[in-house]
Amino acid sequence: MMISCKEATRLVSQGLDRRLGQGERLALRMHLALCAGCANVERQMAFLRKAIAQLVDRADRS
Amino acid sequence: MISSNGWVAAATIPGRDSGVGRASRPALTGRALRASDRIGLMDDFRSRVERERPYLLRYASLQLRDSHAAEDAVQETLLAALTSETSFGGRSNLRTWLTGILKHKIVDHVRRAGREDPLAADDDCSEFDALFDARGHWRDAPAQWADPDAALEQQRFFAALEECLARLPAKTARTFMMREHLGCETGDICKELSITPTHCWVLLYRARMALRECLQANWFGK
Numbered sequence: 333m334m335i336s337c338k339e340a341t342r343l344v345s346q347g348l349d350r351r352l353g354q355g356e357r358l359a360l361r362m363h364l365a366l367c368a369g370c371a372n373v374e375r376q377m378a379f380l381r382k383a384i385a386q387l388v389d390r391a392d393r394s
Numbered sequence: 395m396i397s398s399n400g401w402v403a404a405a406t407i408p409g410r411d412s413g414v415g416r417a418s419r420p421a422l423t424g425r426a427l428r429a430s431d432r433i434g435l436m437d438d439f440r441s442r443v444e445r446e447r448p449y450l451l452r453y454a455s456l457q458l459r460d461s462h463a464a465e466d467a468v469q470e471t472l473l474a475a476l477t478s479e480t481s482f483g484g485r486s487n488l489r490t491w492l493t494g495i496l497k498h499k500i501v502d503h504v505r506r507a508g509r510e511d512p513l514a515a516d517d518d519c520s521e522f523d524a525l526f527d528a529r530g531h532w533r534d535a536p537a538q539w540a541d542p543d544a545a546l547e548q549q550r551f552f553a554a555l556e557e558c559l560a561r562l563p564a565k566t567a568r569t570f571m572m573r574e575h576l577g578c579e580t581g582d583i584c585k586e587l588s589i590t591p592t593h594c595w596v597l598l599y600r601a602r603m604a605l606r607e608c609l610q611a612n613w614f615g616k
Binding site for chain 2: 387
């Protein structure tokens with residue numbers, strides 16, 4: 333069964349905070365393989381994590 | 395050899411002059427040196443710790459929006475650091491060690507603030523309903539960001555990111571920054587904020603969705 337984009341983005345976010353179940357991972361992988369919009373969101377949420385981690389150092393140098 | 399022997403001989407002459415002098419003077423000198431060394435090292439440690447204050451304040455301010463609370467957390471950290479220098483022992487990076495202490499102080503402040511202003515048990519995500527149609531699919535699918543890593547090289551990008559963070563509702567921002575800035579595990583965030591894991595995930599989802607939309611509008615979409 334195909335999950336919706338709303339559900340997929342929710343799982344992408346939760347995947348950054350907890351270990352997803354096997355069924356969730358499979359459903360998400362399938363969705364992301366077919367949905368460019370959600371695949372972009374996955375990359376963007378990972379990028380957000382990276383950017384926040386650098387925030388204090390970047391502001392420190394200014 | 396000759397100069398070395400000569401120096402040693404000269405140094406021991408006062409000791410030979412009187413028995414008292416020989417017994418007491420070297421001991422006093424040794425103590426005095428050790429004490430001044432200790433004061434020197436303490437001053438050095440204190441000034442090194444003090445030099446980290448702007449960084450620590452910056453670090454605390456990202457989590458605690460109240461500048462007084464941030465100042466308090468940093469002050470508590472510096473006091474704790476100066477009274478427990480021995481536990482530092484130079485074994486790690488000073489900034490890393492201080493930041494570790496500061497994290498605990500910040501979480502204490504978050505916990506206290508949370509008690510005065512508890513997070514509402516609001517699991518509603520309807521604010522994103524406009525993004526999706528009735529079947530939960532994108533109305534406008536998010537576009538790819540061109541070379542996001544290049545943005546990390548630009549000071550202006552971080553200013554834009556901070557503006558986006560400032561627009562988040564206070565409770566959403568508090569949860570998100572505990573997770574991403576302090577690096578707390580979700581379980582610890584739930585405990586400190588007295589919320590359920592489900593609510594925590596909703597808040598984190600909300601923060602990430604809002605931030606990506608904000609950065610799309612104010613940086614990557616421009």
